[in-house]
Amino acid sequence: MAWISLVLAGLFEMFGVAMISRLHEKRNWQSLALLVIGFGASFVLLSYAMETIPMGTAYAVWTGIGASGGAILGMLFYGESKDWKRIVFIAMILGAAIGLKLVSSS
Incomplete structure (x- = not known):
């Protein structure tokens, strides 16, 4: 259950990062509330x-999921570069996260 919580924490971190972008586009209370909810849920699940x-x-x-997920969201929704080199390094981050799971005793 802890690993599921950790993955969910990373996904909520990605959501929080996306809400930072949204807050820059739309300065309203809904964007701010979603940002707080996203990061709040992320920290609770990480804890x-x-x-x-x-x-x-x-x-x-947690950081690997958030960083690679944020980069993927940027490519998909914010027009960031989809250069193959970026994709290789994102895959390396995800591979390292998976490797940590495989060698973890928990």
Whole structure:
């Protein structure tokens, strides 16, 4: 259950990052509320996951999901470069997160 919580925490971090972009486009209370909800849920789920998963592993996986997910969202919805080199490095981040899961004792 901790790993599911950790993945969900990473997905909520991605959502929070997307809401930062939305807040820059639309300065309204809904965008701000969604940003707070996204990051709030992310931190709560990360905290829950860290009760079982070692802090270093949990934080690295959470950050990897958020960073690579944010880059993918930028490519899909904000016109950022889809250069193959970016995609290779995103895959490396995701591969490292998966590797941490595989070698983790939790």
